[in-house]
Amino acid sequence: MAVVTGAAGAAGPAGPAARDLAAARGRRRTRVAYLFLAPWILGVLGLTLGPMLASLYLSFTDYRLSGAPSWVGLANYQRMFTDDPRFWTSVGVTARYVVLSVPLQLAFALAIAVFLDRGVRGLALYRSVYYLPSLLGSSVAVAVLWRRLFSSDGLVVDLAGTVGIQLSGGWISDPERALDTLLVLNVWTFGSPMVIFLAGLRQIPDELIEAAKVDGAGAVQRFFRVVFPLLTPVVFFNLILQMIGAFQAFTPAYIVSAGTGGPADSTLFYTLYLFQSGFQAFDMGYASAMAWGLFIVIGAVTALNFAASRYWVHYGD
Structure with a gap:
């Protein structure tokens, strides 16, 4: 003891x-x-x-860079909503761009990912080539090239003429088509979501696909009944990223329209008008109010997407 x-x-x-x-x-x-x-x-x-x-x-001041900011309260926000028609034009252009460009880009990226997932030869090469536009899509050089392609004497007009389609002037000078050039540019930069989709497709067990085949399901049925439900978390992830990026798009609109948002404000993105207000008109107070308006909208739309995801996004056990 x-x-x-x-x-x-x-x-x-x-x-x-x-x-x-x-x-x-x-x-x-x-x-x-x-x-x-x-x-x-x-x-x-x-x-x-x-x-x-x-x-x-x-955002609550009148600040012109030349002097000290002076407090004006909610005047900038009131001006945004009640006394600035160009503000609402920029909201409409941006909303149309987001609603059209994001689904088109994701659909195209998913289609290419499904094609590459079938085991084509040289997959690494295709993956690199398809991803390259995503690295260059937001650059000034590509936007300049895009402006040249769709100008009145650009390659697109020339190619259309060779097949008998006569385009009166370039797309970037037509208010009805100018935004379409930016939509095409955004869809062209599908590489980033495509790589993510491809990674998601590789995680789907082959046993489930084979079981669907044994049950007699065709290719379309297998995709919508088996593949897509299992891929919805990846779709949701890409949707959030690309939607936020579309709201913040600036460089293509600035270069293609030469910083004006034209013709007739048809490419006046919200961020471009914010830039014009802050760095051309030197109205930093108003530009700050616009920036916070964009921040709130992106946060609200993202929150709505998360709330709605419970009805269509299926997470495995």
Whole structure:
């Protein structure tokens, strides 16, 4: 008994010491972790959260860059909704672009992914080639090329003429067709969602496809009854990403319209009008109010998509 008691007594004081040592090591690890996180934290505070709060304050002011901002309350927001017809034009153009471009791009990307998933030769090459436009689609160089292709003396008009289709002028100078050029450009940059769709298709068990074949389901039935329901989480992910990107689209409209949003404001994206208000008219207060309006709309539409996803997105167990 003495030996046991002595051992227990010797172990007793070591218990708290061991816990203190473990706690000290935990605090050191925490400090090291925060040290590595410091650049990101400073970036969020200095480059994201700080400017956002400054923009929120400026949205309630009249700030022309030439002087100090003066408080005007809700005047900028009132002007947006009641006294600025170009604001509503930009809202309509952007809404049409989002509603048309996102489904078209996702449908095209999914179709290409299904085709590549059938095991074609040179899959890595096709995947790289199809992904390349996504890397270049938002660049200034591609937007300049697009403007050249759809101008009155561009390649599109020339090719249409060779097959007997006469186009009066280029698409970018026609208010009825100018936005269509930007829709085509966005669909052309389908590579990013295509790669994600292809990864999702590779995760679907072959046993389910084979079972559907044994039950007599055709290719169309297998896709809509087996493949697509299992792919809905990937569809939802791509939908959110591409929708947010469409709301924020700027470079193609700016380059194709030479920064005017024309012809007749047919390509006046919301972000382009925000740029014009802030950096051409130097009305930073109004531009800040527009920026927060866009932020709220994107957040609201994203939240609605998440709420609606419970009815059509199916997650496996």
